[in-house]
Amino acid sequence: MNRLLDDLNEAQRAAVTTTEGPLLIIAGAGSGKTRVLTRRLAHILYERLAEPYQILAVTFTNKAAGEMQQRVASLLGGCIEKLSVSTFHSFCARLLRREAGELGYDTSFTIFDDIDSVSLVKSCITELGVNVNQFAPKAQRRKISNAKNQMTSADVFASSASGYFEETTARIYLLYEKRLRECNGMDFDDLLYNTVLLLKDNKAVGERYRNRFRYVMVDEYQDTNHVQYLMLKHIIGAHHNVCVVGDEDQSIYGWRGADIRNILDFEKDYPGAKVIKLEQNYRSTQTILGAASAVIAHNEARKGKTLHSSGQVGDPVKLLYVDNAETEAAKIVDYIDQGRLDTPLNEMAVLYRTNAQSRAFEEQLRRRNLPYQIVGGIAFYQRKEIKDLLAYLKLIANPLDDVSFQRIINYPKRSLGAKSVGVIMELARRESRSCYQIIANADSYPELAAILRRLMPFVDLVERFRKKHQEMPIDLFAQELVDELKLISILLDEDKTVGRTRVENIEAFIEGAATFARTNGPTTLVDYLESISLYTDLDAYQATEDKVTLLTLHAAKGLEYDSVFIVGLEDGLFPLQRAMDDPMELEEERRLFYVGATRARKRLYLSTASSRFRFGEVMSIPSRFIKEIPEELIDAVNLKTLPTRTHRPTPARSLFGDSTTDAAVPEGVHYEWDNDHAGLRPGRIVQHPTFGRGKIVGADGFGESLRLEIMFTGIGIKKIMAKYARLKVVG
DNA sequence: ATTCCCGACGTTTTT
């Protein structure tokens, strides 16, 4: 009677039809999760259990949200307006746009992206006169972010801080919050944090949303962090109709605060919860699934489930031993080229641990004229030229935004350097106004008399465009701004080599704005900026074009390909060095491997290089994950040339033991290197290029992560990473 | 004020 239940297995059908009360769906890789989610949504609507606007469905990426929305629409034969399938962040942004006043923000608040946020932290650090070397803006911002993800306000953080370092972080946090508010800005974390504040503490607002949403659905629940967890708690009404879908084996965002306990403890959190496991894998061959399952079985923190493959046995996992990153790329591109005979390029993907690894593959692919696309890397909207242009738009939309102000007040050059900006900032602080508000009234401040002539054109420009922006579509607006600033010719003059691509990026930006204007009809500048802030490169990715895809393992989550190449499988790279001493982090790396391997439908290739350039040269040994795959599933190919070592050791390398300088690496799999920095132990006297002579007084960690405390004469104790410092043992 | 050069420093993954 209801075709929504067609071609679903029993577990899937149960998941779709269990609509009332808390429900946990454990969805193994390739088990038809998206299908279940969309059918479930459609089922609720089809059965008239709720109106579209009464359902809240959240995912982690805009792309996933968009796809889900579309699939539900096509299941129900029409477009579903008002169905809010969105990301956590965009849902919160929309809610806050409406309710910002309740928290004392203006509704045109600006969303500070990562870069903006770090630069604000940095200026706070400078303002406090704190040593920037001791308190790196990025690290501080990370701490603030972690705090917010735990719903720890600056005040609470400050009251529990002890010791100089924590107390200083607390001061930075407090000032950062103050400045952020003055800018009428929210960072990414605030979107979630403030939403929780509202839902929790504001009776009227909380009630409104709790009454509205009759059904709540969350995808990728294993990746939710504490704030997101709280947000759900506070938005779910008395009905407790909450359905979460996830897979603890695919939790790979712990470093961003995701708390795997959310999914592990769901049944405790929501008493009476039903649990449905989807264990039938429809994607991969038995071999691939067997390899992935064998590896993940080494993890302790699991609910435990067994995936069954319905596919064929398939080819063995191919394992490549190569000399270095270049040969690795060359050989893999060989395989890609050959594979082209029966697999289209868009069905092949190269997965790596760090973005930096993409370069070698790009080179090889370009050399062979094989089309490719990279997902991720430097996000489009984070490019300098785009950020600059965006800063104009942001300042026009929000004159309180001092961060954007500082970015563009002297770009293009207006002869307003650090000194002038300093004067403006001081005035701003004194008058409790934003920088822009100060210069908009520059003539009433004698301090600005000297630079008045240089300020006026800038104010004039911003004012003219502010008046304009409601009258025209956003792309024309941006175009006029670019023309007015003469950005194109400035970019071309500025830099011969990258100027051209920057201009192209500006053009692409305007193109994107045009698309936005076309699809969203008449919108405000604020809406447009919001959509950009929450946009990621991944959202634009489509595997439809006939191109090989290069992407990180993280970015690959949720995607699938016929052939998958997981490269750089070396201890120290994958798993990363820092994860190797910590069992929890190691488990996360293992899950990452599991995610990667289960992206493959038919063929899985792994590769490991015996030496790889990373800050000078580092020898490496095959990833421990390789050994966790049953041998009978692997077809190993040794492409190493012997003898291997032809390079001369760099200064840093000479610190390592001599075992690596042996000319020939034995045939096959096993080679090791001395992980100790010979002689770098307490008591020794060392020579440092900048600090001079010093005595090692403490050591911590080993190998790559060896940290030393060295007492330098006349300087004091310094903490130094042995792998970076060019230390020489002298006594 | 701007430009250019050098050294320090860091690198995971991203909504």
Added chain:
DNA sequence: CGTCGGGAAT
């Protein structure tokens, strides 16, 4: 290796 920031030179 690349980026970024600081400092000196123009």
